[in-house]
Amino acid sequence: MRQATVYIDRQALQYNLNRVKQLAPQAKVVSMVKANAYGHGIKDCLDALKQTDAFGVACLQEALEIRExxxxQPITLIEGVFSLDEMPIVLAHNLELVVHHQQQVDWLIAHQDAYIAKNLKVWVKLNSGMNRLGFKITEIKAVIKQLQAxxxxxxxxxxxxxxxxxxALNDAQIAQFLEIKQDCAPILASCCNSAAIYKYLELHFDYVRPGIMLYGASPFADRDVHDLDLKPVMRFTAEIIALNSIQAGESVGYGSTFIAEQAMTLAIVSIGYGDGYPRAFVAPNSVVIDGQFVAVVGRVAMDMIAIDVTNIKVDLGTEVELWGPNRLVDDVASANGTIGYELLCRLSNRPKRKIV
Structure with a gap:
């Protein structure tokens, strides 16, 4: 049987949640579990996050999975509802809404008695320069004061x-946020994601919203999880299924992009982009075997990769760490020209999943 496996370490997840609480002891924690807990699996992660104050998700479907x-805990729909007919479901399951445009405000007000009776908070989104969702500073104060009234x-x-x-935009965003917070006082406030939890201790306010740091990957390009005192939650492995010897001048894989300069021993590993392992690397990539970094050679195929095991002892069935505590997902992502978030979220359902 094919042995591509995703291991989820719940103790590491608990450790990272506690790390958030250490960094922001006065704030409540809204643990972001959107996109199937950043690819880690909602069902596999929630028990380890049961000490969180609340959850954050992107849409109603994700919230209902948590309720099921x-x-x-409170659940915040960070993009709000997408249609008026979602409002009764929101109320039935005690979900909290972000509002970021006037139509959502109108839908909320149409259900104000039930929403207020359930003591549900409404999160009013400021567009302070991200320019995706939210009210500009010229309009948000009126929205907040209307809702407060x-x-x-x-x-x-x-x-x-x-x-x-x-x-420079950071300071501009902070200035807008603080102005609105003061002008609309008293009001609860939240602006810190994983990176900001580390960077802006003075801005933790009432709620922090950790995402990638919970899963033991870094929100910074120049600081790894060891620097941040986090533990990788996911360990992704596969096994060697074949060993080949090639001579100088022979090529490896599709497109013959790798040409051996000397005699080599190759191991073929049962992993590929069909499992969610990235294909297009812009820099040299490696895997880890027994603590030793081993180069990936040739193109990643749908089901297999080749690695250079010329100088190490391996056998059929030897385990290969694709990413995890030794080969950090952020480093694999960097070699792929992307970020750890993407690799974690785009894993397919083909690898087996196990809880550590």
């Missing part, structure tokens, strides 16, 4: 465009 698993318990929310870097 009998978790009763109707009796809604509001949370001012914002998302940084560049929390992982030094960028």
């Amino acid at each position: 698993l009998d978790f009763e 109707l009796g809604f318990n509001c949370v001012l929310a914002m998302h940084f465009a560049n929390a992982d870097a030094e960028h």
Whole structure:
């Protein structure tokens, strides 16, 4: 049987949640579990996150999956509802909404008595420069004050465009946020994602919203998880299924893009882009066998990769770590010209899943 396997370490997930609480001890934690817990699996992760104050998801379907698993924490729909007919479902399951355009505000007000009676917060999104969702500063104050006057318990929310870097827009976003927070006081506030939790200790306010850091990957390009005192939650492995010897001048894989300069021993590993392992690498990539980094050679195929095992002892069935505690997913992503978030989220259903 093919042995591509995803291991989920619940203790590592708990450790990372506690790390958030250490960094932001006065704030409540909204654990982001959208996109199937960043590819880790909602069902596999929620037990390890049961000490969180709330969950954050992208859409109603994701929220209902959490409720079906009998978790009763508050859940925030970070993109709000997409149609008026979702509002009764929101109320039936005690979900909290982000509002980021006037139509959503109108839908909310049409259900204000039931929403307020359930003591559900409404998160009002500021577009302070990200320019995806939200009200501009010229309109958001009126929206908040209208909702406050109707009796809604509001949370001012914002998302940084560049929390992982030094960028002039950060200061501009913070200035807008603080101005609105002051002018609409008293109001709850939330603006820190994973990167901002580390970078802006003074901006944790009432809620922080950790995402990638919970799963033991880094929100920064220049700081790895060891620097951040986080533990990778996912370990992705496969096994060697064949060994080949090739001579100088022979090629490997589709397109014959790799030409051996000397005699080599290759191991073929049962993993490929059909499993979610990335194909298009812009820099040299490697896997780990027994703590040793081993180069990937030739193109990644749908089901297989080749690795150079010329100088190490391996056998059929030897386990290969594709990413995990030793080969960090962020480093694999960097070699692929992308970010760890993408690799984690785009895993297919083909690899087996096991809980550590």
